[in-house]
Amino acid sequence: MSRATTIASPKTAKETAMDKGGFATASISTLHPDIIQTHILSRLDCSTLASAAATCSQLNALVYQEDVWANLCRSTWPSTGSPGVHRVIQSFPNGSRSFFSDSYTIPRAITTTPGNSHMNLERTPQLIFAIDLYYREQPILSRVVETETVSEGFRRKPFRVDILEPKEAVSTPMKYTWDETARLAMVQQLRMSWIVIDAGGQRAVNLMNQSQIVFTRLTELEVRFQCKAEGAWRSGRVRFVVVERGEMQVSGGILEMEGKNGRESLVILQRALEGKRETKNQWSKRYQRELKRSEGREGWLDVVRGWCDDFLWAPHIIIFSLSFVTSMLCTSK
Amino acid sequence: MSSSVEAITVLSSDGDEFKITVSAAKLSKPLNWMLEDVCFSDDCDEVPTIEVNSKTLVKVIEYCEKHAPRANSGASDSDAEELKKWDIEFMKMDVKDILFHILMAANYLHMEGLYDLACQTAADLMKGMTVSQIRKIFHIKNDFSSEEQEQLRRQHPGCSFD
Numbered sequence: 213m214s215r216a217t218t219i220a221s222p223k224t225a226k227e228t229a230m231d232k233g234g235f236a237t238a239s240i241s242t243l244h245p246d247i248i249q250t251h252i253l254s255r256l257d258c259s260t261l262a263s264a265a266a267t268c269s270q271l272n273a274l275v276y277q278e279d280v281w282a283n284l285c286r287s288t289w290p291s292t293g294s295p296g297v298h299r300v301i302q303s304f305p306n307g308s309r310s311f312f313s314d315s316y317t318i319p320r321a322i323t324t325t326p327g328n329s330h331m332n333l334e335r336t337p338q339l340i341f342a343i344d345l346y347y348r349e350q351p352i353l354s355r356v357v358e359t360e361t362v363s364e365g366f367r368r369k370p371f372r373v374d375i376l377e378p379k380e381a382v383s384t385p386m387k388y389t390w391d392e393t394a395r396l397a398m399v400q401q402l403r404m405s406w407i408v409i410d411a412g413g414q415r416a417v418n419l420m421n422q423s424q425i426v427f428t429r430l431t432e433l434e435v436r437f438q439c440k441a442e443g444a445w446r447s448g449r450v451r452f453v454v455v456e457r458g459e460m461q462v463s464g465g466i467l468e469m470e471g472k473n474g475r476e477s478l479v480i481l482q483r484a485l486e487g488k489r490e491t492k493n494q495w496s497k498r499y500q501r502e503l504k505r506s507e508g509r510e511g512w513l514d515v516v517r518g519w520c521d522d523f524l525w526a527p528h529i530i531i532f533s534l535s536f537v538t539s540m541l542c543t544s545k
Numbered sequence: 546m547s548s549s550v551e552a553i554t555v556l557s558s559d560g561d562e563f564k565i566t567v568s569a570a571k572l573s574k575p576l577n578w579m580l581e582d583v584c585f586s587d588d589c590d591e592v593p594t595i596e597v598n599s600k601t602l603v604k605v606i607e608y609c610e611k612h613a614p615r616a617n618s619g620a621s622d623s624d625a626e627e628l629k630k631w632d633i634e635f636m637k638m639d640v641k642d643i644l645f646h647i648l649m650a651a652n653y654l655h656m657e658g659l660y661d662l663a664c665q666t667a668a669d670l671m672k673g674m675t676v677s678q679i680r681k682i683f684h685i686k687n688d689f690s691s692e693e694q695e696q697l698r699r700q701h702p703g704c705s706f707d
Binding site: 239240241242243244247251252253255256257259260263264265266267268269270271272 | 645648649652660664665667668669671672673674675676679680683684685686687688689693694697
């Protein structure tokens with residue numbers, strides 16, 4: 213009676229050795245670190261990651277690996293996965309983790325008067341914009357636009373950045389419907405993220421983290437995301453066209469912001485980059501306080517705005533199904 | 546070769562015997578290779594050992610048997626939907642004790658679907674939990690000194706420790 217065949221244990225599975233000793237209750241630390249890091253931590257959002265990091269030293273060490281945050285950045289904002297942006301992120305003090313905490317939070321600009329002399333406008337000769345558009349929390353459009361900020365052309369004209377190339381169209385899963393209510397509901401499921409990256413200063417800021425949707429009712433084919441913070445507004449306009457079988461395609465996108473010219477906008481951007489960041493909780497608490505203070509004056513408007521903000525700023529992180537899990541498993545014999 | 550055999554017997558690491566149908570065993574690459582290599586006809590008395598304990602192997606085989614028909618023939622969307630529901634129910638096991646064993650077994654047996662499911666379940670169990678809840682669910686021993694703990698509190702003001 214031979215028992216010759218035993219499936220060879222893969223080298224990485226030190227845990228199977230444990231099994232032989234009888235049934236021990238498995239703790240997460242019995243898993244191979246690679247498994248925890250690549251396949252479990254990669255599916256967590258940032259607040260859960262923070263909690264996991266505080267449970268024990270082993271998980272703490274794993275959570276603080278660059279890969280975990282690089283992965284989280286990529287899945288949260290696919291635009292940041294482009295090689296150029298990735299390189300810039302790597303130069304941040306704590307790499308992707310610094311970038312994430314800069315961009316996931318809500319900026320609170322430093323409150324100095326515009327044109328303040330301590331601002332060095334030459335500090336940011338170039339800015340990178342990472343733009344993502346989401347429908348039902350799934351990314352449908354990701355673009356990276358770089359712009360110089362020193363030329364007369366930039367400084368004199370009002371700030372305006374085109375997201376798409378001329379005549380470019382990007383298909384979306386959105387279907388045009390003649391039912392106005394349904395169309396409204398569909399448009400409300402769009403969300404935009406606009407991250408400004410200052411490569412030299414190693415900072416980033418998300419200008420659209422508490423934006424609301426305002427759109428032209430006439431055609432309803434242009435969606436406008438607007439965000440007003442610290443008195444400075446910024447907006448992203450996205451234009452759609454309807455093609456065959458009602459499919460809606462993004463045919464244009466424009467970013468604009470406060471400032472009568474690029475120079476003024478640059479000051480606003482630098483103040484946002486240098487300013488503090490608030491978590492969503494901190495922000496909404498402060499917002500509620502300010503709302504109470506201003507009640508009576510523009511009460512109903514703020515209530516509506518507050519509702520929109522809460523609705524839109526649901527901090528969903530989209531974790532894509534990791535197709536490389538599959539390929540790794542196949543090749544890791 | 547074993548074309549005539551419909552089920553094979555395997556041994557768990559605890560030495561218990563388990564039957565698994567050939568089509569279900571094919572979900573695991575190593576098991577599949579083994580099927581090709583080893584004689585499983587009636588007059589062959591070789592019993593392969595799978596280095597997975599009995600409690601876990603029962604569940605792994607249950608998963609294989611459920612998923613085998615679909616993996617082998619391809620199924621309609623409604624079947625896929627139903628299977629998804631089954632997966633969720635399947636993972637409502639007593640996680641604390643067996644989830645990581647399943648995960649390790651799936652890794653060891655190269656079963657992508659089960660591995661993915663187990664990882665997702667582990668992640669889902671952590672989501673929205675406080676630090677002490679995660680410790681409890683996964684039997685994690687707190688090895689931080691009180692100073693380190695205080696530092697962590699400062700580092701993550703948003704995360705809840707209670």
